[in-house]
Amino acid sequence: MRTVLLLVAGLLAVVIGIMPWQTTAAQQPRTVTVALYADAISLDPENTNDNLTYSIEREVYDGLVGISPDLKFVPELATSWDVSPDARVYTFHLRRGVTFQDGTPFNAQAVKINFDRARDPANKLIRRNLYENIASIDVVDDWTVRFALAKPFGAMMYNFSHAASRVVSPAAIAKGEQ
Numbered sequence: 464m465r466t467v468l469l470l471v472a473g474l475l476a477v478v479i480g481i482m483p484w485q486t487t488a489a490q491q492p493r494t495v496t497v498a499l500y501a502d503a504i505s506l507d508p509e510n511t512n513d514n515l516t517y518s519i520e521r522e523v524y525d526g527l528v529g530i531s532p533d534l535k536f537v538p539e540l541a542t543s544w545d546v547s548p549d550a551r552v553y554t555f556h557l558r559r560g561v562t563f564q565d566g567t568p569f570n571a572q573a574v575k576i577n578f579d580r581a582r583d584p585a586n587k588l589i590r591r592n593l594y595e596n597i598a599s600i601d602v603v604d605d606w607t608v609r610f611a612l613a614k615p616f617g618a619m620m621y622n623f624s625h626a627a628s629r630v631v632s633p634a635a636i637a638k639g640e641q
Contacts (some may be wrong), residue, residue: 508629509581509588517626524629531577550615563632571608578631590627
């Protein structure tokens with residue numbers, strides 16, 4: 464029986480092309496083409512309001528937190544967070560050693576720039592409503608950022624995990640390339 468199983472496994476390996484002498488060929492770069500029903504409207508998470516574009520942006524950018532399939536908050540760019548008992552202060556402790564696609568370092572100032580831009584009415588961004596309750600954003604240190612809300616809002620973590628809360632390079636924002 465063991466011999467038969469080994470023979471079948473070997474035959475399958477030949478059929479699907481995963482023989483040991485082919486590993487270098489399998490490691491060579493390949494092109495993957497994905498067909499979508501439409502084009503992305505933008506690559507600016509704070510100025511997007513359609514699911515197709517969000518699905519692309521989720522592959523390009525990370526947020527402070529995400530949501531697991533069982534609806535629990537999970538770390539992304541934040542490694543941990545604290546919420547005050549009155550749900551008015553949200554403090555995020557950030558992942559170190561992260562850089563944006565353009566080489567700009569990720570830090571608390573980058574988070575502040577993104578959320579200040581998103582909540583500024585002058586920018587007229589589509590998803591500004593997610594951040595209207597933020598009264599202030601403070602850079603505590605390079606790896607800690609604190610959001611103070613105008614009024615308690617226990618569901619604010621859902622806003623931070625929203626696809627619109629992805630963090631873009633501050634250098635790209637400055638160039639208008641988000």
